[in-house]
Amino acid sequence: MTTLHGQVALVTGAAGGIGRAICSALRDSGARLALADLDKAALDEAVADLGAGADSAAFDVDLTDDEQTTALPDRVRDHFGGLDVVVNNAGVRQIAPLLELSPADWRNTLDVDLTAPFVLSRAAIPGMLEQGRGKIVNIASMAGHLAFQNRAAYCAAKAGLIMLTKTITLEYGGRGIWCNAVAPGVVETPMTSAYFRSEQMAASIRANAPMERWAQPEEIARPVVFLSGSDSDYVNGTTLFVDGGWTAGKGY
Numbered sequence: 703m704t705t706l707h708g709q710v711a712l713v714t715g716a717a718g719g720i721g722r723a724i725c726s727a728l729r730d731s732g733a734r735l736a737l738a739d740l741d742k743a744a745l746d747e748a749v750a751d752l753g754a755g756a757d758s759a760a761f762d763v764d765l766t767d768d769e770q771t772t773a774l775p776d777r778v779r780d781h782f783g784g785l786d787v788v789v790n791n792a793g794v795r796q797i798a799p800l801l802e803l804s805p806a807d808w809r810n811t812l813d814v815d816l817t818a819p820f821v822l823s824r825a826a827i828p829g830m831l832e833q834g835r836g837k838i839v840n841i842a843s844m845a846g847h848l849a850f851q852n853r854a855a856y857c858a859a860k861a862g863l864i865m866l867t868k869t870i871t872l873e874y875g876g877r878g879i880w881c882n883a884v885a886p887g888v889v890e891t892p893m894t895s896a897y898f899r900s901e902q903m904a905a906s907i908r909a910n911a912p913m914e915r916w917a918q919p920e921e922i923a924r925p926v927v928f929l930s931g932s933d934s935d936y937v938n939g940t941t942l943f944v945d946g947g948w949t950a951g952k953g954y
Contacts, residue, residue, distance in 0.1 A: 704931035707732035710782040711930060712775070714765060714822065715792030717744035719891025720841065722751070723919030724789055727927045729754050733787065736778040738763050740792075765792055765818035766810070775826040784833065787930045788826045790819035790863075791841040795856045808855045815859035820866055823881070827870075830879055839929045840867050840883040841922075844945045847885065860885075864941050871939030880938050882929045887945025888916040912947035 711728045715721040716737035725735050725748065735758040739745040742762040749760045759781050763770050778785050794814045796807045823838050830836025845853060846860030863883065870881035888907050908914040925942050928934050943949050 704731050704927050704933050706787070706927070706931050708734065709786040709930075710734045710736065710778065710784050711787035711789065712736040712738060712761075712778050712785060712826075713789040713791055714738045714763075714818070715841075717741050717748045718791075720886070720889060720919045720922050721791050722748050723923040724791060724926050725752055725758075727920065727923035728787075728789075728930065729758070731927050731931065733930075734758065734782055736761055736782065736785075738765075738774060738792075740764055765822070766813045768821050771818055771821040772825045774822060775829060779829060785826060785829055786833075786835070787837045787839070788822060789839045789841065789926060789930070790822060792818060793841065793843075795853065797852050799852050800854050803854055811855035812859045812862075815856065816862045816866070819863060823866075823870060827874060827879060831874070831877055835878045836880070837930050838867075838870065838879070838881040839926050840864075840881070841926075842867070842883040842885040842941055844885050844887050844943055844949050847941075847943070847949050867941060868939045875938045880929075880934070882934070882937055882939065883941040884922060884925050884929065885941050885943045885945065885949075886917060886922045887911060887943075887948045889919060889922060890916050891919055910948050911945065912950060915946060917944065917946065 711733040713725050716725050717739040738761045745760045749758050752758050763774055765771050775785050796811055840863050842863045843860040845857045846864045849857050867881050867883040907916050925944050
């Protein structure tokens, strides 16, 4: 089992379904947790539910504000005395045909899903270089590899995040920085729960995923822990697809 005893991990989007699962798995591995989210009430609830006491802290932040995002690693270091792992999990998604997707919605999706991970990683890396080691895990999506209708901004942002993951590794992999991505398939969370009330959607998932089911948040969290710890020290610049085999190809 991966051990992160005493290490400090920052997770964005920590109040959401996948974010909470990631935080719980990191806590179970021994990490101290900085939970970041825009929704302060939900964030405080997530911290309380985590039950980690002084080993966890809430940081409310608007990731579309570059100044707030840039300041976040120092806020975490001031509180915990260090920062070892950054998990860029926060994300938004617009579901609309291309001609109905406004430029404002396009920009907001890219701001949260792609620009914020860039800004946060850029702010966190200098301190990681100074301490000689640091791990960044980006939560991408199979939609960054396969295009899906009515999700132009989301697909573009997640594809960009996969490439950002690779370029960070190329620039800093020789200096003690690891950057990898986890690309989930369809995951059952409060945000996606409506999907599974539609038999048509459920049938589509079963038809496209060789495992014939969708994922639970905990199944995304465990690979994040692996990529955060020393067990993955020769894994760098890669994207781990956690999609039940969806991106393996068509079975017919």
